[in-house]
Amino acid sequence: MSLATGRQSESARAASAAEARYRIDVPIAPARAARVVALDDRAAQVAARLAAHRWAHAEFLRADAVGELRELGGGPLPLTAALIGADVVVVLATEDGGRDTAERIGRHCFRYGITTAGVVLGQGFEADDAVAALRPYARVLLLSADESDVFELLTALRV
Amino acid sequence: MGELFRQYWIPAMLAEELPETDGPPVRVKLLSERLVAFRDSEGRYGLVDEFCAHRGASLWFGRNEQGGLRCPYHGWKYDVSGQCLEVPSEADNSSFCQNVKLTSYPLVKIGDVLWTYMGDAATQPPLPEFEWTHVPAEQTYTSKRWQQCNWLQAFEGGIDSSHVTFLHSGGLKTDPLFKGAKGNEYNLNDTKPFFEVADSDGGLFVGARRNAEDGTYYWRITPWVMPAFTMVPPRGDHPVHGHFWVPIDDENCWTYSFDYHPVRPLTETERQAMVDGHGVHSKNIPGTYRPMANMDNDYLIDREAQKRGETYSGVAGIAMQDASLQESMGPIVDRSKERLVPADSGIIKARQKLRKAAVALRDEGVTPPGVDPEHHRVRSAAVVLPQAESFLDSCRDAVKAVPGTAQHTV
Numbered sequence: 001m002s003l004a005t006g007r008q009s010e011s012a013r014a015a016s017a018a019e020a021r022y023r024i025d026v027p028i029a030p031a032r033a034a035r036v037v038a039l040d041d042r043a044a045q046v047a048a049r050l051a052a053h054r055w056a057h058a059e060f061l062r063a064d065a066v067g068e069l070r071e072l073g074g075g076p077l078p079l080t081a082a083l084i085g086a087d088v089v090v091v092l093a094t095e096d097g098g099r100d101t102a103e104r105i106g107r108h109c110f111r112y113g114i115t116t117a118g119v120v121l122g123q124g125f126e127a128d129d130a131v132a133a134l135r136p137y138a139r140v141l142l143l144s145a146d147e148s149d150v151f152e153l154l155t156a157l158r159v
Numbered sequence: 160m161g162e163l164f165r166q167y168w169i170p171a172m173l174a175e176e177l178p179e180t181d182g183p184p185v186r187v188k189l190l191s192e193r194l195v196a197f198r199d200s201e202g203r204y205g206l207v208d209e210f211c212a213h214r215g216a217s218l219w220f221g222r223n224e225q226g227g228l229r230c231p232y233h234g235w236k237y238d239v240s241g242q243c244l245e246v247p248s249e250a251d252n253s254s255f256c257q258n259v260k261l262t263s264y265p266l267v268k269i270g271d272v273l274w275t276y277m278g279d280a281a282t283q284p285p286l287p288e289f290e291w292t293h294v295p296a297e298q299t300y301t302s303k304r305w306q307q308c309n310w311l312q313a314f315e316g317g318i319d320s321s322h323v324t325f326l327h328s329g330g331l332k333t334d335p336l337f338k339g340a341k342g343n344e345y346n347l348n349d350t351k352p353f354f355e356v357a358d359s360d361g362g363l364f365v366g367a368r369r370n371a372e373d374g375t376y377y378w379r380i381t382p383w384v385m386p387a388f389t390m391v392p393p394r395g396d397h398p399v400h401g402h403f404w405v406p407i408d409d410e411n412c413w414t415y416s417f418d419y420h421p422v423r424p425l426t427e428t429e430r431q432a433m434v435d436g437h438g439v440h441s442k443n444i445p446g447t448y449r450p451m452a453n454m455d456n457d458y459l460i461d462r463e464a465q466k467r468g469e470t471y472s473g474v475a476g477i478a479m480q481d482a483s484l485q486e487s488m489g490p491i492v493d494r495s496k497e498r499l500v501p502a503d504s505g506i507i508k509a510r511q512k513l514r515k516a517a518v519a520l521r522d523e524g525v526t527p528p529g530v531d532p533e534h535h536r537v538r539s540a541a542v543v544l545p546q547a548e549s550f551l552d553s554c555r556d557a558v559k560a561v562p563g564t565a566q567h568t569v
């Protein structure tokens with residue numbers, strides 16, 4: 001390129017707005033099979049609203065009172081079956097009730113190399129234990145988040 | 160986003176650019192406006208419209224004399240507030256010139272920086288209180304460089320802790336302002352940090368966690384104060400550094416880079432290293448704020464140094480390693496083509512906060528986070544904590560700027 005113009009360096013020419021137009025434009029295939037797991041009732045309400053949006057592969061689940069996973073509005077699923085084929089799991093919590101489930105999910109994902117993200121909705125003080133249970137396993141913890149943060153996270157991850 | 164920036168005091172230039180009274184005026188472009196800065200006979204700073212109200216000559220050519228800047232074309236003269244003082248051609252010039260006033264903004268020296276506020280005078284906030292500009296002069300150093308890309312993609316590098324282990328790996332071992340800290344070993348030994356992102360009053364804290372000794376984590380905590388102030392977590396007893404990214408226009412920004420020590424003067428060696436462009440600073444072309452290594456010379460890329468492992472990308476210096484890659488994305492990177500990962504959550508959240516603040520300001524007139532000077536009193540920190548502890552709970556004091564106390568560092 002620098003030879004062609006004779007003036008500008010290759011980097012200067014390549015970094016111009018004019019050259020930016022030539023970046024190959026192909027649609028980005030969603031690469032992530034995501035599971036969004038709500039650990040408690042309030043988190044499940046958020047998950048239900050999020051599930052109403054259009055997603056590529058994301059599936060939304062919730063933990064029930066005994067720590068089993070279920071599809072939103074569906075029957076129970078063993079944890080292993082629920083997370084089969086997933087490559088990212090986003091865990092939503094608003095309080096400590098889901099602590100044990102958080103730990104089980106964390107362990108499972110760690111063992112199977114599934115990237116885990118934890119999102120604490122609200123001020124987070126009520127979810128300290130759930131966060132502590134997830135901390136060793138979650139690649140990222142978003143604390144003091146709100147519903148739109150989860151939406152933005154899932155959108156950015158193209159799930 | 161322009162309106163959002165106009166809620167804040169932002170760096171306009173370095174104090175060294177206007178060293179003397181009645182010195183030459185300096186062109187300043189900020190938030191897509193062309194301005195000229197000068198210091199009048201009494202030492203007052205002025206930041207006014209670059210172009211003369213008469214027929215639009217650039218006041219960069221102005222004569223800075225006797226309490227004002229005089230346009231050399233037909234002699235109109237302005238004071239630091241942009242008020243026209245004299246129109247020589249008018250018989251009764253007092254009443255005519257009263258009505259002539261150039262747009263102007265306040266320009267205030269705090270530390271080594273001249274700050275301006277480009278918003279509505281009615282909502283001008285109190286002056287900024289960032290610690291780096293309030294410690295004694297011998298404890299602080301600030302440089303700036305022109306970066307040829309949108310401010311946001313530059314700023315995002317400041318809260319992106321995961322690139323350090325790769326891009327800056329050479330610098331961790333050799334840079335005089337980085338090397339030797341215990342924390343560097345943790346950094347280099349664990350290339351897959353875990354992240355926690357939490358709201359602060361003024362923006363965010365991004366915590367990056369790596370394995371340390373058994374049962375402990377090494378945490379690096381990066382604060383962001385909206386809109387564009389970030390600090391790098393400290394290393395050992397090295398001075399603490401950080402940045403302020405200021406939009407020049409949509410495709411250019413000023414990167415202000417600072418280093419300060421909260422409780423001791425910088426040593427001669429440290430200050431010289433900063434002047435020489437080590438650490439977060441750049442070596443600039445003398446008389447300018449353009450880095451010597453820039454896109455016009457391919458950043459002086461050295462493929463042999465890359466092969467030898469001295470630099471990871473072939474570009475020398477931490478500042479230019481960042482700038483070269485951020486500029487290579489193009490003047491405004493196309494974010495619709497990104498593939499973000501959970502480790503990018505800090506960036507995802509920061510964009511979200513900026514957008515929310517801009518919308519709340521536009522629709523409801525809500526003052527954004529980071530305007531209140533109380534929000535400026537933050538610090539970065541590097542700490543080793545037991546695994547069970549949350550960095551936010553354990554580091555409340557460490558991330559607060561308390562004058563006269565040392566930084567928390569490993």
Ligand code: FES
Pocket residue numbers: 211212213214215216230231232233234235
């Ligand atoms: S253009 Fe400035 S005085 Fe005429």
Ligand SMILES: [Fe+2]
Pocket residue numbers: 316322323326327477481
């Ligand atoms: Fe960097």
